[in-house]
Amino acid sequence: MSRLKWSDALSLDMPGMDDGHKTLVALLDVAHEAPDLALLGHWRNLVTHTASVFEREDLWMNATRFSSTHIHTTQHKVVLQVMHEGLSPGESGDLAPVRQMANELGQWFANHSQSMDAALALHLRKTGYDPATGVLSMPDDISLQACPQA
Secondary structure, three states: OOOOOOOHHHOOOOHHHHHHHHHHHHHHHHHHHOOHHHHHHHHHHHHHHHHHHHHHHHHHHHHOOOOOHHHHHHHHHHHHHHHHHOHHHHHOOOOHHHHHHHHHHHHHHHHHHHHHHHHHHHHHHHHOEEOOOOEEOOHHHHHOOOOOOO
């Protein structure tokens, strides 16, 4: 399986999202390259950064009443849970699950970014939401949408 590398195809033309995604891809690459003794430390860094990216996106979805918030945040929760679960066997000396997750995370992330995150970026632009400031320049556009799912 080929490893994920940052490319223009992953760019959503939204610096607030793209910057976090570029770092995620870079940290994933570091985990791929890590020798056994360093793998868990790099995986922990990746998990921490991924949680931060997901938390920020979840905040943006809730702030703008994104219609797909529930399914998008559920994916975030499931992926983070699996990433955390990989630490247990790794801490017991079995690094194979962590390495397998690193392989699968790249493919999942590319698909997630190009579908769910692309839809979120489009929504944020449509509502005039500035992720850097949290300011909505077109709040009327979200008042017409359904309330976010709990």
